Amino acid sequence: MSPEEFSLAAPRLCTACGMCCDGTMFQIVRMQPGEVPAELGRMGLKIRSRGGEYYMEQPCSALKDNRCTVYERRPVRCRLFNCQQLGRLQTGETTEAEAMELIVETRALVEQVKSLITQCGLREDGQALMERYERVMFTPVDKALEPELARTRDELDETMRKLKLRLNREFRLPPNSH
Template structure:
């Protein structure tokens, strides 16, 4: 990975901290290797292993099992990573997008009163509360703004125009 791409990933971490995803699917051999490393794993209804997010291998914004990370982690490229790799945005622009995403997610955490629990935890808590319609005032709007922004720049559910 180029230096700029590594810098972006180490500035972001949202694919591993629970902000974007709740779990990573594992192949059978991957589950065993991660168990040996002491990582807590889950199981889907079909019996397949999953790595819950926030990933227990994440220290700060650095993966401690990077060389042995699951295939799904190896394959994942967010929209912003791809835009940087293709020269559509500069590293500074990409870092600005990450900072704006972090601010939106932090706004969700603040609205929930869970700012110290971590970004991924705040997003998970807000999504569960939204499903049960139990969101404090202002939280639904903050969550909606954060989700649209994450979809557009990280999950790739919206395409840029032009």
């Protein structure tokens, strides 16, 4: 794929996906040397500190309708990140249509996980998907007293397992590749 074609296709895929910003793929984004946390906070990003390290919580508060509202001033890690689908598109290993199909299928899995989390009694609370999943799964359930809830949690666990596998195989970068 030519650089010109890629520069047109990539934004279409990113705005159809958004999983790197909406709390699906990541829970936090670590700030990099030279970044000014207070400046990012003034832009409306949820900046936190732990052990002297600054990070941005996900889902990103700058993401509106799968578009970054601070795109030109976004954090360094956001600028540098290209998911596996963008990499494969750039090298010609996949087409835009194939990548889009995978995004649509994966977004459907995300929606299924969110629905199951809600069925388990946890409403949307602005936390990353994995945090919400873990809150549901760590809440004790007596299978004898709540068999339907136990079945729903089993389905949630299986669906989340499929989603994590898909994200790791198709979207997240392998460890030590960035």
